[in-house]
Amino acid sequence: MEKNINLTLKIWRQAGPKVKGEFETYKLDNVSTDNSFLEMLDILNEKLVKERKEPIAFDHDCREGICGMCSLFINGHPHGLDGETTTCQLHIRRFHNGQTITIEPWRSAAFPVIKDLMVDRGAFDKIIQAGGYVSVNTGGVPDGNAIPISKVFADEAMDAASCIGCGACAATCKNGSAMLFVAAKVSQLALLPQGKVEAAHRAKAMVAKMDELGFGNCTNTGACEAECPKAISISHIARLNREFLSAKFKD
Amino acid sequence: MAKKQESTAVEATKIDARIPEGVLAEKWSNYKAHQKLVNPSNKRRLDIIVVGTGLAGSSAAASMAELGFNVLNFCIQDSPRRAHSIAAQGGINAAKNYQNDGDSVYRLFYDTIKGGDYRAREANVYRLAEVSNGIIDQCVAQGVPFAREYGGLLDNRSFGGAQVSRTFYAKGQTGQQLLLGAYSALSRQVGKGAVKLFSRYEMLDVVIIDGRARGIIARNLVSGKIERFFAHAVVVGSGGYGNTFFLSTNAMTSNASAAVQMYKKGAYISNPAYCQIHPTCIPVHGETQSKLTLMSESLRNDGRIWVPKLKEDAEAIRAGKKKATDLKEDERDYYLERRYPAFGNLVPRDVASRAAKERCDAGYGVGNTGLAVYLDFSSSIERLGENTIRARYGNLFQMYEKIVDENPYKMPMMIYPAIHYTMGGVWVDYELQTSVKGLFCIGEANFSDHGANRLGASALMQGLADGYFVLPYTIQNYLADQIQVPRLSTDLPEFDQAEKGIRAKIEKIMKIQGDTSVDSIHRELGLIMWDFVGMGRNKAGLETALEKIKAVRHEFWTKVYVPGVSTDLNVELEKALRMADFIEIGELIARDALMREESCGGHFREEYQTPDGEALRNDEEFSFASCWKFNGEGEEPELLKEALDYEFVHRQQRNYKA
Ligand SMILES: Cc1cc2nc3c(=O)[nH]c(=O)nc-3n(C[C@H](O)[C@H](O)[C@H](O)COP(=O)(O)OP(=O)(O)OC[C@H]3O[C@@H](n4cnc5c(N)ncnc54)[C@H](O)[C@@H]3O)c2cc1C
Ligand code: SF4
Numbered sequence: 063m064e065k066n067i068n069l070t071l072k073i074w075r076q077a078g079p080k081v082k083g084e085f086e087t088y089k090l091d092n093v094s095t096d097n098s099f100l101e102m103l104d105i106l107n108e109k110l111v112k113e114r115k116e117p118i119a120f121d122h123d124c125r126e127g128i129c130g131m132c133s134l135f136i137n138g139h140p141h142g143l144d145g146e147t148t149t150c151q152l153h154i155r156r157f158h159n160g161q162t163i164t165i166e167p168w169r170s171a172a173f174p175v176i177k178d179l180m181v182d183r184g185a186f187d188k189i190i191q192a193g194g195y196v197s198v199n200t201g202g203v204p205d206g207n208a209i210p211i212s213k214v215f216a217d218e219a220m221d222a223a224s225c226i227g228c229g230a231c232a233a234t235c236k237n238g239s240a241m242l243f244v245a246a247k248v249s250q251l252a253l254l255p256q257g258k259v260e261a262a263h264r265a266k267a268m269v270a271k272m273d274e275l276g277f278g279n280c281t282n283t284g285a286c287e288a289e290c291p292k293a294i295s296i297s298h299i300a301r302l303n304r305e306f307l308s309a310k311f312k313d
Numbered sequence: 314m315a316k317k318q319e320s321t322a323v324e325a326t327k328i329d330a331r332i333p334e335g336v337l338a339e340k341w342s343n344y345k346a347h348q349k350l351v352n353p354s355n356k357r358r359l360d361i362i363v364v365g366t367g368l369a370g371s372s373a374a375a376s377m378a379e380l381g382f383n384v385l386n387f388c389i390q391d392s393p394r395r396a397h398s399i400a401a402q403g404g405i406n407a408a409k410n411y412q413n414d415g416d417s418v419y420r421l422f423y424d425t426i427k428g429g430d431y432r433a434r435e436a437n438v439y440r441l442a443e444v445s446n447g448i449i450d451q452c453v454a455q456g457v458p459f460a461r462e463y464g465g466l467l468d469n470r471s472f473g474g475a476q477v478s479r480t481f482y483a484k485g486q487t488g489q490q491l492l493l494g495a496y497s498a499l500s501r502q503v504g505k506g507a508v509k510l511f512s513r514y515e516m517l518d519v520v521i522i523d524g525r526a527r528g529i530i531a532r533n534l535v536s537g538k539i540e541r542f543f544a545h546a547v548v549v550g551s552g553g554y555g556n557t558f559f560l561s562t563n564a565m566t567s568n569a570s571a572a573v574q575m576y577k578k579g580a581y582i583s584n585p586a587y588c589q590i591h592p593t594c595i596p597v598h599g600e601t602q603s604k605l606t607l608m609s610e611s612l613r614n615d616g617r618i619w620v621p622k623l624k625e626d627a628e629a630i631r632a633g634k635k636k637a638t639d640l641k642e643d644e645r646d647y648y649l650e651r652r653y654p655a656f657g658n659l660v661p662r663d664v665a666s667r668a669a670k671e672r673c674d675a676g677y678g679v680g681n682t683g684l685a686v687y688l689d690f691s692s693s694i695e696r697l698g699e700n701t702i703r704a705r706y707g708n709l710f711q712m713y714e715k716i717v718d719e720n721p722y723k724m725p726m727m728i729y730p731a732i733h734y735t736m737g738g739v740w741v742d743y744e745l746q747t748s749v750k751g752l753f754c755i756g757e758a759n760f761s762d763h764g765a766n767r768l769g770a771s772a773l774m775q776g777l778a779d780g781y782f783v784l785p786y787t788i789q790n791y792l793a794d795q796i797q798v799p800r801l802s803t804d805l806p807e808f809d810q811a812e813k814g815i816r817a818k819i820e821k822i823m824k825i826q827g828d829t830s831v832d833s834i835h836r837e838l839g840l841i842m843w844d845f846v847g848m849g850r851n852k853a854g855l856e857t858a859l860e861k862i863k864a865v866r867h868e869f870w871t872k873v874y875v876p877g878v879s880t881d882l883n884v885e886l887e888k889a890l891r892m893a894d895f896i897e898i899g900e901l902i903a904r905d906a907l908m909r910e911e912s913c914g915g916h917f918r919e920e921y922q923t924p925d926g927e928a929l930r931n932d933e934e935f936s937f938a939s940c941w942k943f944n945g946e947g948e949e950p951e952l953l954k955e956a957l958d959y960e961f962v963h964r965q966q967r968n969y970k971a
């Protein structure tokens with residue numbers, strides 16, 4: 063395999079939330095295939111700065127697939143085509159010499175563009191604020207081993223809790239639904255005795271907030287699960303629906 | 314317990330850490346029993362600014378809001394959940410002794426003091442060990458899905474430098490789960506209106522009125538607008554300054570700026586030279602690399618570290634003529650097991666890092682750069698099976714394979730040390746208050762608890778101890794006297810002045826219009842730091858570093874180019890502002906390292922080592938925490954000292970051999 067390759071990049075540029083955006087094309091030569099995708103964008107930005115042009119704004123922070131800050135539609139897929147990979151973990155060795163790569167921001171009514179490839183995902187915080195917690199204050203809680211929890215449930219809760227809040231699920235859903243994100247949190251907490259107490263109420267509050275914020279309805283297309291970089295399973299949506307129904311039932 | 318005062322010859326310029334009287338085990342209870350509290354109706358009238366939403370910041374903000382204070386919480390990321398703490402992998406310590414293997418509060422305290430090479434404050438460390446158990450209970454109550462055993466109880470693992478299993482974990486994503494727990498508690502308070510959240514905001518200065526911290530100036534990173542915020546007290550939990558080295562395991566926006574702002578307003582910076590170099594990181598691949606990735610230390614539980622015994626083999630491997638798996642057992646040098654039979658691959662980080670450097674410098678390194686050693690799982694896979702190893706470290710192996718493009722189940726991993734954590738930071742007293750009244754500092758940003766070297770799984774413990782269980786008490790001792798202070802106007806001259814200073818600085822940077830990008834200057838600084846202020850330091854090298862850093866400062870202030878305007882989202886400007894402060898802290902690190910003529914923990918001065926190459930402390934002269942006091946731009950800072958008197962523990966040379 064070649065160590066260095068040449069790329070053509072079609073990148074969405076948009077100066078601000080209310081401005082019309084458009085694609086711009088950039089040529090980038092001699093990129094080492096050991097670089098990560100974001101390092102490739104760093105190189106492009108460094109070049110733009112040298113040419114006294116505005117660099118491309120994009121979100122990122124940990125660069126190891128855990129903070130959920132990076133985003134990007136890469137050739138039509140959120141976080142690119144590699145399974146279970148965030149954009150920051152994607153490497154240039156996955157692309158070939160001479161390839162054209164299209165890079166766009168999340169496209170979702172609930173995630174307005176801030177600038178270029180950066181979007182506002184504040185809606186996710188608001189959904190958590192509506193109920194994505196266990197209502198305990200600091201102090202005065204029982205010993206950590208007071209309530210044994212089956213390893214099976216603990217592990218499943220852990221899988222649900224692996225959601226990094228990146229927004230790929232909602233961005234890729236044709237209905238713009240945030241169901242997978244909401245379900246992951248509801249499911250994690252419903253699986254644990256500590257969170258079970260408020261489970262139904264939590265489900266209702268979070269779904270109501272999701273609707274209010276302009277996310278669409280879930281029609282079980284499964285696109286979210288396919289694109290989720292953390293392989294969050296749509297089985298959690300089933301659990302959310304159960305909790306939701308039980309809340310409705312109690313009403 | 315022998316109560317013997319081990320005094321030192323250090324003539325400390327009286328820095329008072331305000332440690333409560335009494336025997337070690339009773340200090341914290343005594344403190345809590347006698348401190349001042351704020352009554353519930355007054356709490357609502359008091360505003361507290363918390364900068365940072367990492368483990369320290371979000372746990373503090375949530376807990377203080379629960380108590381009834383009015384909290385304003387700031388972070389750089391778009392959501393508090395994305396703070397750098399999210400990336401912590403391995404685990405969190407607590408003295409639960411659930412494994413019945415002889416752990417106790419005292420043992421956790423002792424291990425931490427010893428691990429820190431006797432350069433931490435006894436009283437603080439004891440308190441940390443004491444509150445550690447409450448953290449686990451709290452997190453479980455929040456729904457943190459810690460790993461469990463089949464019987465349903467919490468599982469533990471042993472972690473670098475400890476002989477007991479006291480580390481709690483959630484797969485290889487412990488930081489993520491703990492932070493999401495704290496974030497959920499924080500979100501609950503935001504929902505209730507008790508915390509006002511300011512994400513995508515960056516603090517640019519702290520405002521001092523009549524000698525007390527009364528607010529901050531922050532930049533809205535989306536609009537570029539500079540805004541003023543008042544509070545009765547300011548708490549900073551802004552994380553560590555590891556990114557001074559450019560390449561580190563820290564997140565891209567981790568920075569030193571809040572610390573430098575506090576320093577310039579009168580807070581001391583303590584022990585900046587104590588930087589932790591983590592032994593198990595993925596080696597550097599090339600010049601366009603932007604950051605380094607940690608491979609959790611927990612891997613050392615089942616992985617064995619080695620290099621070839623013969624130089625010829627190492628050379629052949631570097632040239633691509635041989636593979637690791639071509640070497641037979643007796644052709645491998647398991648150098649940690651050889652040098653440290655008692656601890657083997659589990660020696661503390663500083664020891665493991667230096668040993669790797671020693672082998673590579675001597676010509677035994679592998680990988681195409683020669684700056685790598687092997688971390689080999691073949692014998693564990695043979696003993697336990699691939700599935701067990703996958704269950705333990707699956708996500709780490711996957712991360713490794715994505716970056717390096719090699720299957721670590723088949724080929725040993727390659728690792729090399731990298732900057733990871735900073736033990737030094739803003740000086741705080743027992744109450745976590747800095748030398749400026751009303752200004753508190755928590756988490757990695759402060760200097761407390763870890764001395765000269767931090768043990769694995771102790772940073773998460775400290776961040777959450779500060780935020781959940783220490784600060785919410787100690788800050789009340791301060792605020793109890795502030796209930797008469799009204800909410801001050803942000804039109805006061807002190808706010809004006811601070812904002813003016815910030816505007817002038819930004820304008821100055823924007824006007825340079827040079828030809829060098831921020832990143833290229835940062836890379837330059839990073840190389841200087843790594844080469845001269847890294848794992849092996851000496852007088853001549855540190856003096857060279859100080860000269861070179863001066864040159865970098867000059868280059869930055871004459872040649873940097875920041876495109877765009879300051880009144881809009883401008884990532885290059887954000888980086889430039891942080892860069893200016895990395896230069897300041899970089900200089901302080903080198904200065905502190907030059908001053909400290911001994912080796913201890915993560916600070917290794919080549920002139921001061923034992924005959925077999927271990928760190929050689931000098932307790933007579935250096936048993937103190939250095940406190941650097943800002944003396945004005947362009948002036949030499951003043952060195953003050955907080956003497957570290959060991960009342961309860963007898964100091965020894967650390968020995969991990971027998
Ligand atoms: C890869 C990795 C793995 C680790 N693994 C472990 C482990 O297994 N166990 C362990 O104990 N420790 C571990 N650590 C160390 C530990 O994660 C950190 O020390 C700890 O999380 C720091 O928490 P904090 O709250 O002090 O700061 P951070 O989490 O760094 O948070 C800093 C916060 O401050 C904000 N901030 C900074 N500057 C400003 C500003 N000027 N204005 C506004 N906001 C600002 C940031 O936005 C952020 O919210 C690891 C570290 C790394 C890098
Ligand atoms: S469910 Fe998956 S895609 Fe959606 S926010 Fe969580 S990690 Fe991202």
Ligand code: FES
Nearest residue numbers: 123125130132150
């Ligand atoms: S930058 Fe953190 S997940 Fe990609």
